Amino acid sequence: MPASLSSSHGPAPGDMQLPPYHPRRRPRTAAAPHTSTSHSHPHSLTSTRAPTEHTIALDDGSVVLHLRSSARSAKSLPTYFEKESVVGALHVRAGRLEGVHGITATVTGRVHTGSRPEDALTFLSESVSLFARPPGPSRRVSVANIVRPSTSNGAHGRRPSTSAAAPLAGLPAGPAQESPSTTAIRTFPLCISLPREVALDGHRVKPPETFIEKRTAVSVQYELTVTLSRGMLRSDTQISTFIAYVPSTRPSAPSLVRQLAQEQHLPVPGPADDPQGWVTLAAGIIKGKVFKARKVELQCTLSLAKPLAYTRGSAMPVSITILSRDAQALDLLAAPAALSLRLRRRVRYWAAPSARPREVAWSEATEDVASATWWPDTTPAPGGVRRLAGEISLPRDLTPTGGVHTFSVSYAVVLFPFDAAGFVAKRPDAVLSEAVEITTMHHRGHGTHQHAPQPPAYGSRHARSASGGYEL
Structure with missing residues (x-):
């Protein structure tokens, strides 16, 4: 089996900094009851808020993954709600594409109860192909096929320009002796739809919310992995990041x-x-x-x-x-x-x-x-x-x-x-x-005009590192 030449993860479970959410303050009196069944109106995400951009890169900067999510900060774990898709773009320096037969992006969801392979149950696996080399004799990537990297092109999925381009901003330009054909950047749009239900043993259920707590031996984790495949006897390249998932569940209306x-x-x-x-x-x-x-x-x-x-x-x-x-x-x-x-x-x-x-x-x-x-x-x-x-x-x-x-x-x-x-x-x-x-959501008709599930606050009940992220 081909070995992995190099890999890079996004925020690891020990460094996961999930978005902080602050409930609205509400008045309270010692002797009087509250006036509704939902006395705080937690902030809800709306479709008007711009998505957050995340950047994950290999150590040498030759492969960069850009994602857009509903997270509050670029430093937070990319967060996706039910009905949302994992959207972004993969930017690859042309030299890294030598011998690549295909590029595949996969989102997996697993339940972990230990460190051994048999301690993990995969309940979700969604893959899309970002690139597949046509059959025939192997050929080098032409400079004419190299595109100028653009956040809008990659993030919004528009067809990129076919003009020659300089390297992606923030990426190492490579050694001076390398030719433009190996240092130019190729962009591959990415979009993976997350299913609202998964089937296991004949039962269909909603994928559970990301669950990581230091005091509990079990965890639920979601991971996005992009693989550049080179076939037998050649090393593959992988870049991956953990992501957070929030399902949409709501009660029926009260009396x-x-x-x-x-x-x-x-x-x-x-x-x-x-x-x-x-x-x-x-x-x-x-x-x-x-x-x-x-x-x-x-x-x-x-x-x-x-x-x-x-x-x-x-x-x-x-x-x-x-x-x-x-x-x-x-x-x-x-x-x-x-x-x-x-x-x-x-x-x-x-x-x-x-x-x-x-x-x-x-x-x-x-x-x-x-x-x-x-x-x-x-x-x-x-x-x-x-x-x-x-x-x-x-x-x-x-x-x-x-x-x-x-x-x-x-x-x-x-x-x-x-x-x-x-x-x-x-x-x-x-x-x-x-x-x-x-x-995760209020009942339909609730006065908060909620458009998305209530995101967790990730407070003291969850294990957090000194930097505010999760620890396993």
Whole structure:
């Protein structure tokens, strides 16, 4: 097999600097609830913003890859959303084209669970041909076929001029003794459409979002590789870069009552005012002792706003009703600071067989990624009953629900026993749990006029190097 003569990667996983996103500040009062289910309006990409240019080059500058993406900065990892294509141009010094039979660009998506080849599952592979030499006797590249490199020609895919040209700006001109035919630059436009679904084992699913976290053994990575092929007994040349991918997922619309409240900037209607807009779970019982002496029992009924899918960077409305015959226990435990409701993420993946088969199995990594904030519900309640309203603010760096074959990300809202001084729960285990979905886009008709998925903020939950990039 032909060896790779030289290769160059773009930002490596340890140097990935993903674009920073800053949510809009919003007013908050300590005692009053918020007025909508999405209280922050994260910045969304629009079609009017100019694409970002990225440059990846071999060490000697003889091969340069230019890309355009939706990333915020040229220093960031090239970022592409669902329905977007990987667009750019390859610039090659003519001398590097000697003996090249073809040039192919390939985007691959893989799930990695280790460093061995068998630890990688390829779920996506899209290739396009940028150049194919016609059959027949080998010939040198004519100066007449060399084109002046141009960002517009390469990036926009227009047919380049056939006039002779000087080397690409920023590229080494080459040794003085080289002829113009070997130092001139040839440009090959590049455009790869990314599929909205991939098929594995008879199932079609959306490609998952790029996922790299230092504390999790599994990762999902996308890579663009351009190969200059020379055939048998000749060395190929490759240039490649990692890219980031963001799928488009959105919840269905909430109830009409809640939409009306959103439009009028009113508090979110609770289950009593909007019964069609909430899912009420079966009641859970919490038992324990107060001040190590008196046994108490409280019944908790949790409600979640419908639909059970929420956009990252927004807020999840929640409501809870607590019943008890012990008035003192209610005063102590049915308080905002005592409630413990969390959003739990589960990453599930399959590790490839190793030398010790007992270690081979589905692995899971769970983490509580957000907690609810509570305030007293103003709805009148009978004696022995307390009602509280609240929300879970969803971090903007949450990985959306999804997965492919041996990898999945899922979420659940979990209620735990009260956390208050003087109370000891009989069992510390979760009392209630309900699966929910995290999406990248708001529902259709949402007032943010969103044109693209909510990009992750890539905050503290992701492993980052000192330069702000990812670390594996």
